[in-house]
Amino acid sequence: MTVRPARTPGLGRGLSALIPQRSAGQPGPVEVSVARVRPNPHQPRRHFDPASLATLAASIREHGVLQPILVRPAGDEYEIIAGERRWRASKLAGKETIPAIVERFDDATALEIALIENLQREDLSPLDEAVIYKKMTDELGYSIRNLATKLSKDKGYVENRLRLASAPDDVRDMVAQRYDTLSAAYELMKLENKRRRQSLAKQIIAGKLTLLRLHDQVERILHPGEKTHRAAPEIPPLRDDALITATRKLNEALSELARAIGEDGHGSIAEADRQNLAKFLTISRARLDNLVARLRTGARA
Numbered sequence: 001m002t003v004r005p006a007r008t009p010g011l012g013r014g015l016s017a018l019i020p021q022r023s024a025g026q027p028g029p030v031e032v033s034v035a036r037v038r039p040n041p042h043q044p045r046r047h048f049d050p051a052s053l054a055t056l057a058a059s060i061r062e063h064g065v066l067q068p069i070l071v072r073p074a075g076d077e078y079e080i081i082a083g084e085r086r087w088r089a090s091k092l093a094g095k096e097t098i099p100a101i102v103e104r105f106d107d108a109t110a111l112e113i114a115l116i117e118n119l120q121r122e123d124l125s126p127l128d129e130a131v132i133y134k135k136m137t138d139e140l141g142y143s144i145r146n147l148a149t150k151l152s153k154d155k156g157y158v159e160n161r162l163r164l165a166s167a168p169d170d171v172r173d174m175v176a177q178r179y180d181t182l183s184a185a186y187e188l189m190k191l192e193n194k195r196r197r198q199s200l201a202k203q204i205i206a207g208k209l210t211l212l213r214l215h216d217q218v219e220r221i222l223h224p225g226e227k228t229h230r231a232a233p234e235i236p237p238l239r240d241d242a243l244i245t246a247t248r249k250l251n252e253a254l255s256e257l258a259r260a261i262g263e264d265g266h267g268s269i270a271e272a273d274r275q276n277l278a279k280f281l282t283i284s285r286a287r288l289d290n291l292v293a294r295l296r297t298g299a300r301a
Helices: 050-063 082-090 107-119 126-138 146-149 156-165 169-177 179-188 195-205 211-224 241-259 271-300
Strands: 028-035 069-074 076-082 095-102
Touching: 050 082, 069 082, 076 082, 076 107, 082 095, 095 241, 107 126, 126 146, 126 156, 126 169, 146 156, 156 169, 156 179, 169 179, 169 195, 179 195, 179 211, 179 241, 195 211
Parallel strands: 069 095
Antiparallel strands: 028 095, 069 076
């Protein structure tokens, strides 16, 4: 029997909300030939870390595949719905067969299960997440509000990820190289000039441009002649590489916090977040004061 897409259970219940529960009389996992299994062409995950696969392959050689993969019939073969990483590692381990649960899913359900499985990964990259969100809105018919509710995410968070999915290649490449450039990516997406975007992206990747300064440069490009925010103060010259790196990161973090908080301290920040952030910054200020005192004491010694 073909399983139809489930909408009401939601994503929070994971794959069990979409996979039918098996009764005692139904057959369990079966061993299928690794050679007869093929990847899902709509798999949103494009990169499989070689080192991680090698580790999993070593485990499979010793213990076998502990969790069956989920497949559906595809002619004389089987198409993977969930578990492609286990299948790849099994091939790497030299296994001839792999345990699998065989179900006859339609295309929409197969896609939804594959997307949900990927959303549950701990190492999910921002770009992969963005692609999954776009597939769920474009191909599965989720509205942004409904998707945000299903994922227990803020609507603005989902909207930003969808923007990233449609970002120019140079912006996506920047995020792929450094996941901590997400906020910068949204600033760069305001620019239509590819050459200017690429130039700024290179500076960001090299750590030569803070988020606050990027914002000012983008504003100057979009609104020439208008007054922009004052750039963050220059970091005093240092000689020790560790100190230079730590100070640069601290300066960038402070600049990004200032940008997120905004001039009036309100913006879209929830009341609970404002209070918690104020407490965190108060504690951080005490730690900074302690560091300053230690530095000055050392200088006088």
